[in-house]
Amino acid sequence: MTKNELKYYSSLLKKKYRNKEKKFIVEGLKSVEEGINSKYKCEKIFVSNNFLESSESKNILKKKNIDILKLSDFLKLTDTVNPQGIAAVFEIPEKKNIAEINSDIIIYLDNISDPGNLGTIIRNCDWFGFTTLLISGNSVDVYNPKVVRTTMGSIFHLEIIDDVQTHSLIILKNSGYKIFCADTEGNSINNFKIKEKSIITFSNEAAGPSDELLNISDYKITIPSKGNAESLNVAVAASIILYEISK
């Protein structure tokens, strides 16, 4: 690989270049495997010398007809300190139009700022079988390397529409969806049952739901506390609500 190629691919660690090139980097064996077995298009796989010598390398590298490059300067393609030595570049798929959504339950993320939280929520959605995820434009970029890594491959299993604005939620609401807004106060989700087409929303870690979102919400839902903690982490709260709805 030439210096310029390495520069090109490592630029994809930044949002600006991901948006421009419509590509993103995935790091780690499990995530790369999930990616090449998904409908996402893989452009290239990069491996370190150490990875090539490992026993795991054999299965993955024979699987598909994808360019594989050995890279001595592997750290340039990752933001982790101890990478596994395998990464891949995937194309960012075309976004579905809001009008094409036909899931009964949609998850909406409102201004989620922490990459670990966004990645964990994607993993949670995948675990509980919620496959349609909308992400607001002011949330952290879903193709951010830490987000992708934290999803543990689940990013490839969901239908994700990012950069969503409130008016898209209003369109869905007008087409018959009810909006359930997770908040620190509201109706308890104990034995919560959803019987209609619904959007479940989770909001910013510190600020909670925006006024814009509250204004269009039909119900506020909450997880009752029995102790002294002031709040739950948003990825934890999302997991509990998704668990309860999935029952």
Added chain:
Amino acid sequence: MTKNELKYYSSLLKKKYRNKEKKFIVEGLKSVEEGINSKYKCEKIFVSNNFLESSESKNILKKKNIDILKLSDFLKLTDTVNPQGIAAVFEIPEKKNIAEINSDIIIYLDNISDPGNLGTIIRNCDWFGFTTLLISGNSVDVYNPKVVRTTMGSIFHLEIIDDVQTHSLIILKNSGYKIFCADTEGNSINNFKIKEKSIITFSNEAAGPSDELLNISDYKITIPSKGNAESLNVAVAASIILYEISK
């Protein structure tokens, strides 16, 4: 503060010195406030110049009769990049003896290695009102700065016994506790009810429960999946199980 004093306090960022001195550092306004309002003994509060000028400083600094030091070199006392500018040193309390435990439900953590996970589980326990937490000797140190920060003050609300060995669990089992081991397979926790004195265990992020723990467990419990993710993050899994038990 002299150079030697700064060196002494910043050494508490390391486990070796925390163990020797029986003290730990807490960073951030919310956590320091929770600490000084708890039964934990606060030795000193450190503030940056910027913090002193902030409006938040007034309430906390008048509250108790605690030494407050202004510190120009605040970054030496924290492992965060953008600290809030307030930290405090607390004494590590004497550990309760296993025989003194009288909670009906005990949470046991088996080889939890990620500080964020341990901190989040402590916050979860506090939210759902589970106040007795045992932590295995091979887990990350509970007084690690990132663990403490992630608990958001909840570390001060629980009865925590760390460095717990399996034989302590056996003593509890012999005194009438049943052991429920969270695992990737087992009985579904949907509508799970606990009617007896119980220990709920959560295990290492990658390896799962140790054979030692499995050997003494009475039941294996799991969270049913409806999607394609391979697993849930352990702090997420713990939150869902604690939620279900707390109902």
